[in-house]
Amino acid sequence: MTHVMKLSRRFFLTASAVAGGGLSLGWTAPASAADTAGAELGIWAVIHPDDTVVVRIARSEMGQGTLTGLAQLVADELDADWRFVKAEYVAPEVNLANKRAWGDMSTGGSRGIRASVEYVRKGGAAGRAMLIQAAAAKWAVPATECSTGMSVVTHKPTGRTLRYGEIAAEAAKLPVPDDIKVKTPAEWKLIGRGVKRLDTVDKLNGKLTYAIDVQLPDMLNAAIAQSPVFGGKLKSFDAAKIKSMPGVRFVVPVDDNAVAVVADKWYQAKTALAALPVVWDEGKNGNVDSAQIAAFLKEGLDAKEAALAQEHGDVTAALAGAAKKVESVYGTPFLHHATLEPMNCTAKFADGKVEVWVSSQNGDASLAAAAEAGGVKLADVKVHKHHLGGGFGRRGQQDYVKQAVLIAKQVPGRPIKLIWTREEDMTHGFYRPITQAKMSAGLDAQGNVTALHARLSGQSILAYLMPQRMENGVDMIAFQGWTKEEFGYMAIPNLRIDHAVRNTHVPVGFWRGVNTNQNSIYMECFIDEVAHAAGKDPLEFRRTLMAKNPKHLAVLNAVAERAGWGTPLPKGVYRGIAQNAGFGSYVAAVAEVSVSPKGELTIHRIVAGTDCGYVVNPDQVAAQVEGSFVFGLSALLTSEITIEKGRAVETNFDSYQVMRLASMPKVETVLVPSGGFWGGVGEPTIAVAPPAVLNAIFAATGKRIRTLPLTHHDLSHA
Amino acid sequence: MAMLKLSINGQSREVDVDPETPLLWVLREWLGMTGTKYGCGVAQCGACTVHVDGVATRSCSLPVGSVDASKITTIEGLSPDGMSHPIQVAWLQHEVPQCGYCQSGQIMASAALLAAKPNPTDADIADMVTNICRCGTYQRIKAAIHTAAELTIPAGGKA
Numbered sequence: 001m002t003h004v005m006k007l008s009r010r011f012f013l014t015a016s017a018v019a020g021g022g023l024s025l026g027w028t029a030p031a032s033a034a035d036t037a038g039a040e041l042g043i044w045a046v047i048h049p050d051d052t053v054v055v056r057i058a059r060s061e062m063g064q065g066t067l068t069g070l071a072q073l074v075a076d077e078l079d080a081d082w083r084f085v086k087a088e089y090v091a092p093e094v095n096l097a098n099k100r101a102w103g104d105m106s107t108g109g110s111r112g113i114r115a116s117v118e119y120v121r122k123g124g125a126a127g128r129a130m131l132i133q134a135a136a137a138k139w140a141v142p143a144t145e146c147s148t149g150m151s152v153v154t155h156k157p158t159g160r161t162l163r164y165g166e167i168a169a170e171a172a173k174l175p176v177p178d179d180i181k182v183k184t185p186a187e188w189k190l191i192g193r194g195v196k197r198l199d200t201v202d203k204l205n206g207k208l209t210y211a212i213d214v215q216l217p218d219m220l221n222a223a224i225a226q227s228p229v230f231g232g233k234l235k236s237f238d239a240a241k242i243k244s245m246p247g248v249r250f251v252v253p254v255d256d257n258a259v260a261v262v263a264d265k266w267y268q269a270k271t272a273l274a275a276l277p278v279v280w281d282e283g284k285n286g287n288v289d290s291a292q293i294a295a296f297l298k299e300g301l302d303a304k305e306a307a308l309a310q311e312h313g314d315v316t317a318a319l320a321g322a323a324k325k326v327e328s329v330y331g332t333p334f335l336h337h338a339t340l341e342p343m344n345c346t347a348k349f350a351d352g353k354v355e356v357w358v359s360s361q362n363g364d365a366s367l368a369a370a371a372e373a374g375g376v377k378l379a380d381v382k383v384h385k386h387h388l389g390g391g392f393g394r395r396g397q398q399d400y401v402k403q404a405v406l407i408a409k410q411v412p413g414r415p416i417k418l419i420w421t422r423e424e425d426m427t428h429g430f431y432r433p434i435t436q437a438k439m440s441a442g443l444d445a446q447g448n449v450t451a452l453h454a455r456l457s458g459q460s461i462l463a464y465l466m467p468q469r470m471e472n473g474v475d476m477i478a479f480q481g482w483t484k485e486e487f488g489y490m491a492i493p494n495l496r497i498d499h500a501v502r503n504t505h506v507p508v509g510f511w512r513g514v515n516t517n518q519n520s521i522y523m524e525c526f527i528d529e530v531a532h533a534a535g536k537d538p539l540e541f542r543r544t545l546m547a548k549n550p551k552h553l554a555v556l557n558a559v560a561e562r563a564g565w566g567t568p569l570p571k572g573v574y575r576g577i578a579q580n581a582g583f584g585s586y587v588a589a590v591a592e593v594s595v596s597p598k599g600e601l602t603i604h605r606i607v608a609g610t611d612c613g614y615v616v617n618p619d620q621v622a623a624q625v626e627g628s629f630v631f632g633l634s635a636l637l638t639s640e641i642t643i644e645k646g647r648a649v650e651t652n653f654d655s656y657q658v659m660r661l662a663s664m665p666k667v668e669t670v671l672v673p674s675g676g677f678w679g680g681v682g683e684p685t686i687a688v689a690p691p692a693v694l695n696a697i698f699a700a701t702g703k704r705i706r707t708l709p710l711t712h713h714d715l716s717h718a
Numbered sequence: 719m720a721m722l723k724l725s726i727n728g729q730s731r732e733v734d735v736d737p738e739t740p741l742l743w744v745l746r747e748w749l750g751m752t753g754t755k756y757g758c759g760v761a762q763c764g765a766c767t768v769h770v771d772g773v774a775t776r777s778c779s780l781p782v783g784s785v786d787a788s789k790i791t792t793i794e795g796l797s798p799d800g801m802s803h804p805i806q807v808a809w810l811q812h813e814v815p816q817c818g819y820c821q822s823g824q825i826m827a828s829a830a831l832l833a834a835k836p837n838p839t840d841a842d843i844a845d846m847v848t849n850i851c852r853c854g855t856y857q858r859i860k861a862a863i864h865t866a867a868e869l870t871i872p873a874g875g876k877a
Contacts, residue, residue, distance in 0.1 A: 063817030063853040196813060203818030204809050205800030206753015206793035210819060213752035221747075246719075246736065267743035340757045340765055340819045340852050389755070389819030390852050422758045619813060623858070627816055630854025653762035653850060662844035664856035 039172035041130050043101050044074050044123030047168035051151055053080045058090045058102040059112045060361050061199060062391035063627075064682040065620035066112030068197045070120055072616055073113070076190035077124030077182055078131075080164070081151035087198050092363035092383040105363040108396050108510055110583035110680020113616055117678050121182045127171075129180060134171035135162045149189075185614065185675065194619035199387065211359040211386040212344045216415040219346070220249060221266035222407050223273045224418060226258040226428050227280050229646035230505050233257050235279040245272040252410045260407050266419050285505040285646040293434060293504050293643060294331070300457025300500030301329060301438040307472075307501060309479035310487070313494030318451030322442025326533045330439065330522045330706045333640035335432035335511055336648075336656060341389020342425040345404035346417040353380045354405055355415075359388040361395040369398035373405035392631070393510035397430050397465075426656055427648040430509025431641055433459035435478075437522040442494075447534030449545060451494040454482065454523065460501045461515075464508050475501065480515040481687060482523070486581040488552035489527070489545040506643060512631055513686035516582035521708070524578035524691035529704060538695065539565050539577055551611060551674065552579055556588040558672045559609040563590035573604060576695030578688040585612040585679030591665075591692035595700040599716035603633070603665035603693055608685050610669075613677035622669040624681045629667050632689025634659040638709050657711075722786045726751075727795025737783025742766040744782045745792060753793040753822050757850070764849025767823035768792050774830035774846070793822040796829060805829045808866035816853035823849045828863050837867050 038048035046054040055074045061067035071087045074080075090102045103119060128148055135153035136143040139160060147154050151164040185191075202208035227233060237259045239251035247268030254260050259278055263269035300306075319325060346357040347370065354374035360366040363385050370381045388395055404418040420428070435458030442451040460475040476483065482497045484490070511517070531541035539560050546553040556579045565575065572594045579588035592605040608625050615621055638657035642649045650656040690708065698704050701717040724731045726749070733748045740759075745751045745768070754777060757765030761776040768777045769791035797803035801810070805828050815821045824847065831838055831846040838846070843863050851859070 063815075065816070196810075197815075199818075200810055200813060200815055201801060203815040203821050204806045204825065205796070206751075206822050207800065208818055209752070210755075212756065213746075215750060215752070265743065265747040267739055267747060338852060340755070340763060340817070340850065342756070388817060390817045392852070419756070422760070623813065623816060623855075626857045627854030630851070630856060652760050653758045654760060658850055658852065659854075659856075660850060661847050661856040661859060664860065667857055 039168035041127030041168065041171055042123050042176040044120055045078055045127045047164050049165045049168070051081070051084045051163055051165035053078065053085045053151065053164070055085060055087050056090045056102065057087050058095065058105045059116065060105070060107040060363065060385065060388060060391070062107065062361065062388035062395070064112060064624060065197060065617065066107065067199055068195070069113050069616045069620065070116060071198060072190045072195060073117060073120050074124035076188055077121045078127045079148035079151070079189070082190055082195055084151060085198070089385045091385070092367040093381060095364065096367065096378060100364070106365065106396065107361045107391070108393055110683045112682075114584055114678040114680055122180050125180045125182050126176050126178070129177050130171040130174045131164055131167055133174055134167045138162070138167065138170065191614070191616050192618070194617055197620065208387060210341050210389045211346065211357050212341055212389065212419060214346045214357045214386070214417060216346065219415040219417055220262050220264065220411065221269050222260045222262045222404075222416050222418040223266060223269035224254060224258050224260045224403060224420060224424060225273055225276070225278060226424060227282070228427065229280065229282040229286050230507055231285055232283050232646070233281040234259055235281045237279070238277040242272040242276050245275065248272045250411055251276065252407060254403050254406050258403065260403070260418065262407065262411055262416060266417065270421060282646060288505060288646045289644050290642045296504070297331070297434065297436045297457045297502050300502045301436060301455055303457070303500040305500065306455065306498035307474040309476070309482055309497040309499065310484050311496045313451070315451045315453045315494045315496040318494035319440060319442045319453065322450055323445045324443040324533060326441045326443070326530050328439050328526055328529060328706060329436060330525065331436040332434065332518045332521060332708050333642065334434045334506060335635055335639055336426055336429045336641050336650070337390070337392040337394035337511055338426065338653070338656060338658060339388070339390030339392060339394055342420045342422055343400040344417065344419040345401045346415055347404035347408035348415040349374055349405065349408040350413045352376055354408070355382040355384070356401060356404065357384040357386060358401055359386045359395060360398070360401065361388065361391045361393070362398075365396070365398050366401050369401045370405050373402040374409055392512040393514070394430060397509060422653070423651045426651050429641070429648075430465070430507045432511035432517065433461055433508040433515070434504070434506075435459065435518050439522055439526040441526070441530045443530070443534050447536055449492050449530060452489070452492045454497045456499040457502050459503050459506070459508050461508050461510060463501060463503050473501070475499070478515050479519070481519045481580050481582050488549045488579055488581060490548040491545050505646065513582070513628070513683045516580060516684070516687035517632065517635065517690070520578065520580040520687035521691050521694070524580065524688070525694050525704070525706070528576070528695045528698065542577070542579065551586045552581055554674065555579065555586045555609045555611045555672055558670050559588045559590050559607045562609070562668065562670050563592070563607040565590060574696050574699035576692045576697070576699055578691035578695060580684070580687040582684045582687060583680030584677065585610055585681065585684040587684045587688050589685065589688040589692040591696040593693060593696040593700055595697060595715050595717065597717060599714055601697065601710070601715060603663070606665050606667045606689070606692070608667060608669055608688065609672055610681070610685055611672045611674050612679035612681050613673060614675060615671055615673045618671055621671060621681050625669040625685045626667045628683065628686040629689045630659050630664065632686040633663070633693065636690035636693055636708060636710060637663065638711050640709050720783070722782060724782070724786055724790060725788070726790045727792060733782070735782060738781050741768065741777040741780045741782045741785060741790070745777065751792055751794055755819055755822055757820070762850070763820070764827060765820050765823040767826040767849065769826060769830055772830065772833060774827045793826055796825065803829060804866040804869040805832060805862070807869060808862040811865060812858045812862040814855050814858040814862050816855055820849055820851045824851065824859055828859065828866070832863065832866055832870060836870055838863060
């Protein structure tokens with residue numbers, strides 16, 4: 001096995017170079033064309049003579065670990081030695097030119113793994129079959145006598161071996177089998193293993209090039225001002241006033257709602273833009289404020305007309321006949337994604353062709369947006385995909401790509417890097433929709449729930465972004481967590497869940513966790529209220545309601561057990577519990593908090609559980625669960641976008657407060673994969689973060705918080 | 719404009735720039751050093767953290783003219799090979815980064831903390847590492863700083 005020695009020697013050198021740790025330096029910078037230097041085994045894997053396996057990735061990496069997870073799926077089926085696995089993005093124009101052979105590039109809805117898993121695994125398995133066939137042909141033996149492992153083909157009867165690098169060129173000449181079978185879970189070697197991420201090292205030394213870091217010859221930089229009032233237009237600007245400022249080259253309108261300054265350096269462009277006199281046409285929304293929006297939504301809570309998510313039994317009659325009725329109104333604000341890398345895109349328009357460098361959650365959509373803005377054919381666009389400095393749903397939208405191309409078109413021949421200031425970014429989001437909910441429940445004399453009505457009122461994402469996906473006025477996204485497939489309390493005999501759609505002029509979009517966030521707060525806090533009204537333990541009460549939902553219940557039980565629900569806690573520490581389902585996974589959490597008499601909240605510990613079916617990389621799932629609590633708890637504790645004079649009030653991280661390390665509780669992740677399905681990971685657990693804490697706050701203080709963020713509430717108690 | 723002589727990562731660099739320009743943009747745009755990130759421009763998020771004479775400093779709000787007599791260290795100069803500072807070693811071991819955009823700043827803030835307090839408590843970490851991470855890597859940052867402290871303290875006793 002001399003080759004193993006040789007590989008080990010090389011591995012040793014690589015490992016030494018990364019200071020005692022990294023198993024692989026496996027991220028290659030985005031290539032505009034796919035790697036063709038090695039041997040292509042189908043479309044998903046390229047193997048080089050030195051045994052390097054390059055796995056092609058169509059989705060985007062924004063921190064969620066999908067790049068590594070997808071590489072694990074392909075490499076497992078390929079029986080590749082993980083130490084030699086690298087990953088590279090498929091360029092969107094290459095995907096387009098090949099009839100989208102690499103499938104959907106969009107990266108959202110926690111779909112990165114679960115929506116790709118079947119075809120990428122088949123791609124890896126096809127490559128393995130080709131390697132075996134090529135080796136068998138070389139040895140003139142039946143393929144059935146050959147096995148694979150650690151990037152080596154072995155002829156079992158004779159013990160002869162060929163490294164993948166030695167046989168890949170021959171294998172690549174064979175037809176790609178399409179009736180290929182993938183491994184059973186028992187055969188997995190990499191799936192389920194906590195291998196190290198492929199893209200960590202360059203994030204430790206400043207080398208990773210996000211789109212904002214792109215530097216090109218002759219590049220100019222642009223800063224942009226968009227209408228402060230959502231939906232407003234650009235009326236006029238006085239370019240002469242800033243033309244002589246340092247570095248300024250051009251002042252150009254962008255679409256009908258923005259103006260940009262193009263300068264040698266971005267800092268010069270930004271400085272000049274701040275001095276540019278601009279007149280806006282605010283349109284009809286220049287006086288809208290948060291109080292008006294709240295009143296508009298409140299009206300919807302009792303409106304006759306509402307879109308129905310699901311209904312069974314007779315809720316009206318059951319509520320009317322209930323021994324006890326519980327009713328509460330909840331509400332959550334607009335929220336911004338606040339990716340730490342502000343929106344930016346570099347674009348070049350030359351000779352009727354467009355090239356963009358972008359951090360995007362959807363390479364296909366970036367390409368289409370660039371073509372549309374440039375007025376060129378799809379085939380005349382190149383997209384350089386970069387890792388994202390945060391996405392969270394915001395970078396599925398392509399507004400910043402269009403703007404960069406519109407500016408570049410007015411300065412042809414030179415790359416233009418457009419960067420939004422944080423203030424532009426904060427005030428021009430696609431915000432998490434504002435909603436309220438009226439929750440009503442009926443109890444019988446024994447404290448059993450006889451009826452539940454959840455009435456949402458508020459904004460619809462689909463109505464704003466993709467009205468063609470509304471079905472008969474129903475936005476099913478608004479009901480995330482509450483659909484028949486997802487709702488965990490299907491044992492409630494009379495149930496109605498509906499939504500009075502109330503759209504404002506504020507743009508809304510998909511925010512990490514989307515509507516599971518708001519809905520889970522409403523439902524899980526209300527169920528807690530009803531449990532207390534019934535005089536029952538919140539965990540026991542839920543168990544009864546979850547009789548028809550064993551998967552939900554199993555996760556709830558797992559976190560309750562790990563957290564020691566019902567066991568004594570230190571003085572002053574209280575527990576709260578919540579569960580939910582969304583993005584194909586089942587989740588639950590127990591929070592332990594204390595609240596000082598003055599009202600200071602401390603979150604001591606979170607136990608968070610998820611059943612995502614199969615786990616690809618347990619350590620990365622844990623990372624997502626930990627991170628999801630930071631996202632969810634930011635929304636709980638401090639964050640909100642409010643509206644005054646038709647525009648966002650919060651403009652930067654001084655007014656839009658997000659969670660910092662000092663508030664970080666200990667998060668313990670409990671994985672309870674039940675197998676048989678592939679669920680999402682990046683988003684689901686966010687939904688249980690706020691309600692678990694809010695229910696613990698109630699236990700600690702007797703105060704039921706029904707609107708967020710907590711900064712509006714006094715938690716002091718006697 | 720003025721010709722400024724800066725000491726960055728042990729090297730002398732000359733730039734012709736308005737002294738009021740924040741250090742962040744001089745690094746990124748005049749010197750092409752993009753490891754230091756822009757996040758907010760108002761010293762809130764910490765993505766732009768560098769060391770000025772060893773002290774963690776938010777470079778987005780620091781006029782370059784005020785640091786021409788100081789020693790500046792950026793993420794690119796934290797360790798000779800870009801991966802051997804105890805913070806970098808611990809970061810890799812704990813797989814801290816998610817999107818990674820804030821990590822230059824987190825690492826620089828943590829390295830300065832470790833230099834000032836070789837064996838920091840959780841409270842020290844909470845006080846000194848106040849940078850924003852939107853992916854939510856705080857738990858691992860905390861754990862990795864403790865690991866880095868162990869790597870830094872010589873075997874056999876506390877520093």
